[in-house]
Amino acid sequence: MKLNPKLFQSDVEQEPIRAGFGRGLLKAGQLDERVVGFCADLTESTKMEDFKKAFPNRFIEVGVAEQNLVTVAAGMAAAGKIPFTSSYATFSPGRNWEQIRTTICYNNVNVKIVGSHAGVSVGPDGGSHQALEDIAMMRALPRMTVISPCDSIEAEKATLAVAKFVGPTYIRLAREKTPIITTAETPFTLGKANVLRARVTSHVAIIATGSLVYNALMAAEELSKEGIEATVINLHTIKPIDRETIISAAKHAGRIVTVEEHQKAGGMGSAVAELLVELYPVPMRIVGVDDKFGQSGKPTELIEFYGLGVHSIKQAVRSLVDKK
Amino acid sequence: MREPITEEKLTGLKKQANDIRISIIEMLVEAGSGHSAGPLGMADIFTALYFHILKHDPFYPAWPERDRLILSNGHICPVLYATMAHAKYFPVEELLTLRKFGSRLQGHPHRDFLPMLETSSGPLGCGLAQAVGMALAERITLSELAVGSGLQVVSGNAPHPLEAPHSNSHYIFCMMSDGEHDEGNTWEAIMMGGKEKLDNIIAIVDRNHIQIDGNTEDIMPLEPMRAKWEAFNWHVLDIDGHDFKEIINAVEEAKAYKGKPTVIIAHTIPGKGVSFMENKFEWHGKPPTTEEAEVALKELGARS
Numbered sequence: 001m002k003l004n005p006k007l008f009q010s011d012v013e014q015e016p017i018r019a020g021f022g023r024g025l026l027k028a029g030q031l032d033e034r035v036v037g038f039c040a041d042l043t044e045s046t047k048m049e050d051f052k053k054a055f056p057n058r059f060i061e062v063g064v065a066e067q068n069l070v071t072v073a074a075g076m077a078a079a080g081k082i083p084f085t086s087s088y089a090t091f092s093p094g095r096n097w098e099q100i101r102t103t104i105c106y107n108n109v110n111v112k113i114v115g116s117h118a119g120v121s122v123g124p125d126g127g128s129h130q131a132l133e134d135i136a137m138m139r140a141l142p143r144m145t146v147i148s149p150c151d152s153i154e155a156e157k158a159t160l161a162v163a164k165f166v167g168p169t170y171i172r173l174a175r176e177k178t179p180i181i182t183t184a185e186t187p188f189t190l191g192k193a194n195v196l197r198a199r200v201t202s203h204v205a206i207i208a209t210g211s212l213v214y215n216a217l218m219a220a221e222e223l224s225k226e227g228i229e230a231t232v233i234n235l236h237t238i239k240p241i242d243r244e245t246i247i248s249a250a251k252h253a254g255r256i257v258t259v260e261e262h263q264k265a266g267g268m269g270s271a272v273a274e275l276l277v278e279l280y281p282v283p284m285r286i287v288g289v290d291d292k293f294g295q296s297g298k299p300t301e302l303i304e305f306y307g308l309g310v311h312s313i314k315q316a317v318r319s320l321v322d323k324k
Numbered sequence: 325m326r327e328p329i330t331e332e333k334l335t336g337l338k339k340q341a342n343d344i345r346i347s348i349i350e351m352l353v354e355a356g357s358g359h360s361a362g363p364l365g366m367a368d369i370f371t372a373l374y375f376h377i378l379k380h381d382p383f384y385p386a387w388p389e390r391d392r393l394i395l396s397n398g399h400i401c402p403v404l405y406a407t408m409a410h411a412k413y414f415p416v417e418e419l420l421t422l423r424k425f426g427s428r429l430q431g432h433p434h435r436d437f438l439p440m441l442e443t444s445s446g447p448l449g450c451g452l453a454q455a456v457g458m459a460l461a462e463r464i465t466l467s468e469l470a471v472g473s474g475l476q477v478v479s480g481n482a483p484h485p486l487e488a489p490h491s492n493s494h495y496i497f498c499m500m501s502d503g504e505h506d507e508g509n510t511w512e513a514i515m516m517g518g519k520e521k522l523d524n525i526i527a528i529v530d531r532n533h534i535q536i537d538g539n540t541e542d543i544m545p546l547e548p549m550r551a552k553w554e555a556f557n558w559h560v561l562d563i564d565g566h567d568f569k570e571i572i573n574a575v576e577e578a579k580a581y582k583g584k585p586t587v588i589i590a591h592t593i594p595g596k597g598v599s600f601m602e603n604k605f606e607w608h609g610k611p612p613t614t615e616e617a618e619v620a621l622k623e624l625g626a627r628s
């Protein structure tokens with residue numbers, strides 16, 4: 001799989017994942033006049049401003065009202081539009097979960113929910129603004145597709161893909177600059193995981209999502225020097241989950257470590273575990289936040305403190321590999 | 325537009341509303357659960373809507389030009405189902421499947437089972453926001469049509485939605501309860517409807533003063549309701565929700581009013597038509613027993 005050639009260099013290009021959403025939404029708007037943007041008083045930080053400038057008559061400002069954000073969008077989708085709604089993930093889907101359940105999923109209308117500023121890497125704003133529960137909330141909803149892109153390029157592709165896909169979708173975005181992992185040529189298919197690092201013999205498969213895919217790749221590179229070989233999978237679509245790739249990785253490597261910037265409870269690791277425990281159980285470790293809220297700090301400090309850094313991923317792998 | 329309301333027409337509507345009330349009692353007692361007071365209280369308004377006001381076609385429910393009716397207070401669906409059945413959307417006999425396994429008539433309306441509904445509902449406070457979304461979608465489409473036809477376009481700038489030509493081809497009716505004014509999302513939607521001047525929305529509030537736990541003014545005071553809606557830039561009409569002339573005239577006035585959405589506060593008697601249910605909050609959320617239903621049906625003059 002073609003990745004950024006500078007991936008492991010210190011001068012790797014970095015860009016916030018949310019920036020890719022902004023570009024994708026603008027393109028989606030150019031490609032399809034049914035695309036409408038909805039924001040709840042966070043247009044600039046959710047990267048909707050370019051869309052707003054380009055299509056002022058297709059941009060709706062709802063104000064600080066996340067419940068209304070998604071219910072008005074549900075009505076608009078019922079009338080044939082393709083609404084993209086954005087806010088911080090703590091508020092949407094955080095504050096408006098039941099509206100999403102009833103008016104979007106239960107009603108089966110074509111609304112695209114975009115939750116920005118997910119994870120502790122939001123940094124200084126503190127725990128109230130660091131969504132660590134959104135994957136759990138969204139993947140529990142019937143009919144909801146859940147996507148967590150690993151970099152800004154993938155976020156752009158994901159945005160364009162969901163604009164074409166008919167059905168409720170959730171895209172999770174991170175605030176901070178994240179290294180560019182993929183390229184324009186890297187494939188992106190909804191529901192199909194990308195094997196970013198493949199080895200003929202693997203001791204472990206690391207399945208990562210979102211902003212921590214880079215840390216997973218770094219961990220794999222460093223573990224290789226210790227003689228531990230890891231396959232690394234980017235599970236950008238958490239639901240529907242790519243059974244084939246995950247089961248194949250479990251069979252091939254025999255051990256799975258999952259990595260996400262989310263609570264361990266109900267997140268991507270839980271989704272992988274649910275699949276494997278029924279179809280192909282293997283020893284697993286889940287790298288995620290362990291039943292805690294975030295706090296203020298630098299993103300790098302917080303990633304380390306909450307056990308999501310490269311070191312923590314390596315530790316999780318070692319604990320699993322040593323066991324066998 | 326509509327034919328004038330003759331005395332003959334009024335008599336017909338009254339008879340029709342009574343038949344719908346009979347159906348409501350029959351379906352509720354058969355179901356053994358469901359809400360009684362609200363559906364009976366709204367029977368006259370639903371009759372006026374489906375048999376005189378709405379632009380609709382029971383044999384072509386997806387007709388693009390149809391008026392939209394959103395039932396925000398999904399718990400009063402027995403009156404919606406009964407009215408739709410009498411209006412020939414589906415057989416009247418099917419009403420007796422209410423709330424039963426496999427029925428199209430779910431306890432609260434679900435489009436998966438009854439696709440002719442505009443929206444699924446039940447949880448309160450969501451309907452008006454969806455009406456706002458539908459109205460905004462139409463405005464955007466109209467503004468794009470204007471762009472496409474070259475109207476009002478200066479150097480590539482699309483007209484602001486508010487300047488776009490407004491279609492009166494159809495209206496969006498949103499049925500609401502008074503109790504759902506306790507929900508924050510209701511007020512968010514009221515605020516936005518006023519901001520966006522969505523004058524193709526006609527909200528109808530069932531002001532019956534009851535909710536499950538008691539009288540609305542005891543649970544969470546809503547008065548002055550009229551002043552609140554007015555303060556949010558809505559055009560407000562108060563009517564007697566059992567007077568067909570008032571109902572029909574209010575809707576005509578709402579359609580004629582431009583620049584603001586209209587809310588019709590319909591003062592109704594919960595449990596209307598059944599003496600022991602009228603104005604009693606205890607009947608908000610329960611069905612009659614077999615014995616109670618017999619009395620109710622006798623009062624409504626049902627042949628038995």
